[in-house]
Amino acid sequence: MSKEERKFLEIADLRKGFGSGDTRQEVLRGMSFSVAKGEFCVFLGPSGSGKSTLLNIIGGIDSADSGYISINGDKLEDMDEKRLTQYRRKHLGYVFQMYNLIGNLNVKENIEVGAYLSDASLDIDELLRTLGLYEHRHKLPNQLSGGQQQRVSIGRAIVKNPDILLCDEPTGALDYNTSKEILKLIEDINRKYQNTIIMVTHNEAIKNMADHIIKLRDGKIRYNEINKKKIPAEDLEW
Numbered sequence: 001m002s003k004e005e006r007k008f009l010e011i012a013d014l015r016k017g018f019g020s021g022d023t024r025q026e027v028l029r030g031m032s033f034s035v036a037k038g039e040f041c042v043f044l045g046p047s048g049s050g051k052s053t054l055l056n057i058i059g060g061i062d063s064a065d066s067g068y069i070s071i072n073g074d075k076l077e078d079m080d081e082k083r084l085t086q087y088r089r090k091h092l093g094y095v096f097q098m099y100n101l102i103g104n105l106n107v108k109e110n111i112e113v114g115a116y117l118s119d120a121s122l123d124i125d126e127l128l129r130t131l132g133l134y135e136h137r138h139k140l141p142n143q144l145s146g147g148q149q150q151r152v153s154i155g156r157a158i159v160k161n162p163d164i165l166l167c168d169e170p171t172g173a174l175d176y177n178t179s180k181e182i183l184k185l186i187e188d189i190n191r192k193y194q195n196t197i198i199m200v201t202h203n204e205a206i207k208n209m210a211d212h213i214i215k216l217r218d219g220k221i222r223y224n225e226i227n228k229k230k231i232p233a234e235d236l237e238w
C-alpha cells in the first residue's frame with residue numbers, strides 16, 4: 001500500500017469542546033491519525049471519551065474547533081456548504097444503533113431512499129440478496145426483527161456505494177447472535193464493495209475483526225495499531 005493510500009482519511013490535531021466558561025468541556029484534545037482506503041477501523045474507548053463526537057465530525061454533521069480532516073487530500077474545512085452536502089451524500093453512509101427506518105415504507109423502499117442520493121447506486125435486488133432481505137422486501141419495518149431492521153438501515157447506508165461507512169454502535173441494541181450476524185454482514189460488505197469502514201463500539205471483542213484499532217481516552221488517542229491477527233467475525237466471542 002502506498003503512503004497516499006494509507007492516508008485516505010487523514011485527521012490532524014483535531015480539537016473540539018462544548019459549552020463555555022466554567023461548563024466548557026474539551027472533548028477531543030488533539031487527535032491525529034490516518035485511515036487507509038478499504039480499511040476496517042474500530043474506535044474503542046470508555047463512555048464519554050469522544051468516539052461519537054469524532055465520528056460526527058468525520059461525517060460532516062458536526063465541526064471541529066481546530067485541526068483538520070481530509071479525504072483523498074481534500075480538506076473538509078475548505079469545502080463550502082454545497083460541497084460538504086455533496087461529500088455527505090456521495091461519500092458517506094451512516095449506520096446508527098437505532099435504525100431510524102421510515103415506518104410506512106417497506107424494506108425495498110427504505111433502501112431506495114438512500115439510492116435517491118446518488119447517481120451511482122448499487123443494484124437494489126442484488127443488495128437485498130446480500131443483506132438476506134430479498135424475501136422480506138415487501139414487509140414494513142414493524143414486521144421485522146431488530147436484526148432485520150438493522151440490515152435495512154445498513155442497506156440504506158450502503159446502496160449509494162459510499163467510500164466510507166460510519167457505524168455508531170451498530171450492534172448496541174442487538175443480542176449476541178444477531179450482533180454477530182450484523183458484524184458478518186458488515187465484514188462481507190467491506191470485502192465485496194471495498195468501502196472504508198469506521199465503527200464505534202463499546203465491545204472490545206470487535207477489535208479482533210478490524211484491520212485498524214484506535215482507542216480513545218479523555219479525548220486523546222491511547223492506542224493506534226494495525227491488527228496483524230485479524231480474525232473473521234464468525235470467530236468472535238464475548
Ligand SMILES: Nc1ncnc2c1ncn2[C@@H]1O[C@H](COP(=O)(O)OP(=O)(O)OP(=O)(O)O)[C@@H](O)[C@H]1O
Nearest residue numbers: 018019027045046047048049050051052053054202
Ligand atoms: N452537543 C453536545 N453538547 C454538549 N456536550 C456534548 C455534546 N455532544 C457530546 N457532548 C459531551 O462530549 C463528551 C463525549 O461524548 P461522546 O458522545 O463523543 O462520547 P462517546 O465516547 O461516544 O460516549 P458513549 O460511548 O457513551 O456513546 C460527553 O461528555 C458528552 O456529554
